[in-house]
Amino acid sequence: MLTVVGGVLALLCLGGAITGYVLYNRAAAPDRSTPDVAVVNYLQATLVSRDLNRAKLFSCNGGVPAVNEFAAQVAGREQELGVAFSINIENVVVSKTAVSDAVVTAVIRRSASIDGVHQSLADAWRFDVKDKEGWRVCAGNRVS
Structure with missing residues (x-):
């Protein structure tokens, strides 16, 4: 159970990081x-x-x-x-x-x-x- 929760949290963090990177690139790009x-x-x-x-x-x-x-x-x-x-x-x-x-x-x-x-x-x-x-x-x- 702990492994599943840890895996889901890791995927959520990774998704958030990718979303943040994409949004930053769009805002900073000329x-x-x-x-x-x-x-x-x-x-x-x-x-x-x-x-x-x-x-x-x-x-x-x-x-x-x-x-x-x-x-x-x-x-x-x-x-x-x-x-x-x-x-x-x-x-x-x-x-x-x-x-x-x-x-x-x-x-x-x-x-x-x-x-x-x-x-x-x-x-x-x-x-x-x-x-x-x-x-x-x-x-x-x-x-x-």
């Missing part, structure tokens, strides 16, 4: 479920939280050079003006070009209050996104 979600998460990691390690989770080759340059320009401008920009990602539109390829367009708006005057600049961007075990940003450039 959301790359759709092209637009991957782009927004990449931009937030790069431009808002400035966490390049997190941004790598949403990109093909460790980042998009044009976005990294833009982030450096924003940081330099913040330092020069002595303000912090608010970054918003707006008007995100997905165009699928193939089963595992998509193009995402978005507007990146940066706003700040400078000398008591609220100012805002917006740039349109285009991103090439590929499904590589989840959607990832592979290229991106400003659109003129």
Whole structure:
């Protein structure tokens, strides 16, 4: 009888541990479920939280050079003006070009209050996104 109870308890503990592991993995994994979600998460990691390690989770080759340059320009401008920009990602539109390829367009708006005057600049961007075990940003450039 004691052996049966011990066996049942061991199975319950093992089941609980596996369930906990699966739930933790789902909660901790980056959301790359759709092209637009991957782009927004990449931009937030790069431009808002400035966490390049997190941004790598949403990109093909460790980042998009044009976005990294833009982030450096924003940081330099913040330092020069002595303000912090608010970054918003707006008007995100997905165009699928193939089963595992998509193009995402978005507007990146940066706003700040400078000398008591609220100012805002917006740039349109285009991103090439590929499904590589989840959607990832592979290229991106400003659109003129």
